[in-house]
Amino acid sequence: MEISKSHFKIIEHLLPVQKGNVKIPDIQIINAILYVAEHGCKWRGLPERFGKWYSIYMRANRWAKKGVLDHVFVILQGADVVNIQVDTISLDSTAVKVHPDGAGAFKKNGPQSIGKSRAGWTTKIHMVAADDKTAVITFALSPGQSRDAPEGRSLLETLENCGWEGAKVLMDKAYEGDETRQLVLDLGMIPVFPPKVNRINPWKYDRKIYKKRNEVERLFRRLKGFRRIFSRFNKLDAVFRFFINFSLIADRMISVDRP
Numbered sequence: 596m597e598i599s600k601s602h603f604k605i606i607e608h609l610l611p612v613q614k615g616n617v618k619i620p621d622i623q624i625i626n627a628i629l630y631v632a633e634h635g636c637k638w639r640g641l642p643e644r645f646g647k648w649y650s651i652y653m654r655a656n657r658w659a660k661k662g663v664l665d666h667v668f669v670i671l672q673g674a675d676v677v678n679i680q681v682d683t684i685s686l687d688s689t690a691v692k693v694h695p696d697g698a699g700a701f702k703k704n705g706p707q708s709i710g711k712s713r714a715g716w717t718t719k720i721h722m723v724a725a726d727d728k729t730a731v732i733t734f735a736l737s738p739g740q741s742r743d744a745p746e747g748r749s750l751l752e753t754l755e756n757c758g759w760e761g762a763k764v765l766m767d768k769a770y771e772g773d774e775t776r777q778l779v780l781d782l783g784m785i786p787v788f789p790p791k792v793n794r795i796n797p798w799k800y801d802r803k804i805y806k807k808r809n810e811v812e813r814l815f816r817r818l819k820g821f822r823r824i825f826s827r828f829n830k831l832d833a834v835f836r837f838f839i840n841f842s843l844i845a846d847r848m849i850s851v852d853r854p
Contacts, residue, residue, distance in 0.1 A: 628651070691720060761785065
């Protein structure tokens with residue numbers, strides 16, 4: 596998988612201008628990062644056709660620390676959300692196993708959303724996506740043992756005054772609590788999720804609309820096609836977010852050709 600020149604033009608103007616004697620163009624850097632993200636190899640394992648691995652690593656590291664791809668993600672996905680009619684929003688999370696290379700040295704050099712759950716050392720990716728299959732609105736990281744509902748409410752709170760009153764918010768039973776349901780109502784949206792079996796007064800929900808929640812599940816499936824997302828090799832959240840943002844951007848650009 597490689598980003599074509601036509602795809603690269605979508606983000607070229609959003610990347611920082613390189614100073615000095617730059618031998619490796621940005622499109623080559625992008626495709627080198629894509630190779631690492633897709634195959635999960637170490638930077639030293641990059642094929643020679645991409646250029647010196649250390650030069651690629653250093654530029655990618657600078658971009659990660661400066662939040663370059665965070666900015667690109669916000670611009671691209673913000674444009675997507677503006678250009679679509681938001682009728683439904685999906686909130687969900689997925690767990691990512693932490694590779695031994697990503698464990699240890701906690702609390703050093705920056706936040707590390709890594710925690711021990713029943714599956715071992717894991718990180719959770721919490722995501723809000725619009726009903727267009729490529730429009731990720733926002734995402735966050737948390738340690739693997741954290742509960743979904745509080746993290747989900749934090750993401751939903753960022754949607755205040757977004758002008759999406761009346762949109763349906765699709766969630767699974769992990770977000771079933773009264774607090775989450777009330778927050779959605781306070782935002783002017785409609786919660787759509789099944790009540791737990793032990794609810795004294797269970798509510799009815801639109802089962803047909805609820806089936807659309809599989810779109811965010813398919814999005815997670817595509818993201819985990821990138822080995823750097825399927826397993827977390829990075830200690831710092833900033834670097835792991837870099838690969839998540841990059842994978843989302845690559846998925847966004849490649850989706851232009853997806854039927």
